[in-house]
Amino acid sequence: MSVWDDLDLLLDSPSSLTVASSARGTVKDKANFKVEEDVSALRKAIEGIGTTEKTLVEVLTQRSNAQRQLIAQAYEKKTGRKLVDDLEGDTHGDFEDLLVALVTPPALFDCREVINAIKGAGTTECTLTEIFSSRSNRQIKALSEAYLAETGKAMIHDLKSEVSGEYGEALLILAEGKRDESTNVDTAKAKAEAKALYEAGEKKWGTDEQKFIDILCHRSVPQLRQTLVEYKNISKKTLQESIESEMSGNLETLLVAVVKCxxxxxxxxxxxxxxxMKVSFAKWLTESTYCLVAPCPFCAQQTVVLITAGVERNVGPLFYAQHWLKCVNWP
Structure with a gap:
């Protein structure tokens, strides 16, 4: 059974959309952390003849995000240079992207990915979908503040000019970061809304996408989890299966991502x-680097163990995930 179909433990399981970001991860604050020693090690690795990649990996992947920020501050104070600038000057390619991501505050990293997704001709919807479906209200608020500081403009304003239709409407609701955060569950309401979703999709000719957007983008995670259970009781199909059969395009992708998260x-x-990691080499060059690099700074702090378990259970062979985690020296 796919993890997406198993609702048995759903109601009692914590969610990374509501649990504090550092509460469930494997990358904790390093014990006996000595920032000056780490700065010295990084300086030696960068300033010597040739860059010692092993040292960069060992230091930057085995410290918490908060500790990496302290390292970056101490590095600049000691050398007069920004650590991110030295990493960009001494490393290359995806390895450079990964190291830069690791020393970038998560909100700023997300901010720059949003900027990259909407600048120029065309919009990279897959990046926007991943970010806004998987981040908590707190993380989206921090992202919005980082975007304003970085660009001088409101993120919502820029998004409005780049996304449209029902996909754009749903994305903008998520980007406001105002999902209900109540932990209370109204079972009667969940049953009523499950019925409303069934009647808006499976039961009618054509689909009332607005009903799906309103419920999935506003309700709290605990409330939606109860609704998913009630929906399957009514439909005998999961809500994800219904969305996949009733919708298409970017809206389908976004709402499925919301349900999965x-x-x-x-x-x-x-x-x-x-x-x-399974895409063709050509596609890898165009869009997959974000997918590989992005989970590292965002999730190493909070959910590496759960991500590994998710790959193993959800998609079968763990080889690809294990290989990647080994490459970036995740614990």
Whole structure:
């Protein structure tokens, strides 16, 4: 059974959309952390003849995000140079992207990915979908603040000019970061809304996408989890299956991502990670680097164990995920 179909433990499971970001991860604050020693090691690795990649990996992947920010501050104070600039000057390609991501605050990293997704001709919807379906209200608020500081403009304003239709409407609701955060569950309401979703999709000719958008983009995670259970009781299909059969295009992709993140956000990111490693080389060059690099700074702090478990359970062979985690020296 796919992790997406198993609703048995859903109601009692914590969610990374509601649990504090550092509460469930494997990358904790390093014990006996000595920032000056790390700065010295990084300086030696970067300033010597040739860059010692092993040292960069060992230091930057085995410290928490908060500790990496302290390292970056101490590095600049000691050398007069920004650590990110030295990493960009001494490393190359995807390895450079990964190291730069690791020393970038998560909100700023997301901010720059949103900027890259909407600038120029065309919009990279897959990046926007992944970010806004998988981030909590707190993370989206931090992202919005980083975007304003980086560009001088409101993120919502820029998004409005780049996305349209029902996909754009749903994305903008998520990008406001105002999902209900109540932990209370109204079972009667869940049953009523499950019925409303069934009647808006499976039961009628054509689909009332507005009903799906309103419920999936506004309700709290615990409430939606109860609704998913009630929906399957009514339809005998999961809500994800109904969306996949009733909708298409970017809206389908976004709403399926929302449902998956409500169920298990780490498993959703694990699936994205796995698929990014299976694409053709040509596609890898155009869009998959984000999928491989992005989960590292965002999820190493909070959900690496759950991502690994999600890959193993959801997509079968763990080889691809294990190989990637080994390459970046994730614990």
């Amino acid at each position: 409500v169920k298990n956000a780490p498993a959703y990111l694990a699936e994205r990670l796995f698929k990014s």
